[in-house]
Amino acid sequence: MNTANNNNLIENELSKCIIGIAMDVHTALGPGLLEGAYKECLYYKINKAGFYVEKEKAIPIVFEEVRLDCGYRLDLLVENKLVLELKCVEYLNEVHLAQTLTYLKLGNFKLGLLINFNVKRLKDGIQRVVNGL
Structure with a gap:
């Protein structure tokens, strides 16, 4: 896709494209x-x-107006708006969701995809995580 046109994709449209790519990788x-x-x-x-x-994009914490690098890293950030948090676990749980939501809040992003590649069908391992979308 043309990067100039990609900037105009809203998060939902972008997530559909990225899910398709993730499914290709998993297949x-x-x-x-x-x-x-x-x-x-x-x-x-x-x-x-x-x-x-x-x-591995660093996401700082702002504490008392100071930006602190506390080791938070986004697995992947697409088009500066879609956070991808990748896992290879038996089951996704609330901690994984909370981690993804924390990344969205810290970076002021609206949408994230929590993707667990350790499943037979990838569609069973994808969860959308929303922050004010």
Whole structure:
């Protein structure tokens, strides 16, 4: 896709495109790999599709007007608006959802996708996480 046109995609449209790419990665690799393998492949495919994507983007905490790097890192950030939090776990739970929502709030993002690649069908491992959308 043309990056100039990608900036105009709203979060919901963008998430549909990225879910399709994630499904392609999962179909090719299947479950059972480490999170880092899926992250690298997804980063590659999203970039190849023409989207602007950042990997391991630092998200600071602002405390008493001071920006502090406390080690929070987004797995992937697409087009500066869609947070991707990747997991390879038996089950997603409330802690994973809370972590993703925290990232959305810290970065003032509206939408995140929590994606668990350790499932037979990826559609069963994707959860949308919303922050004021």
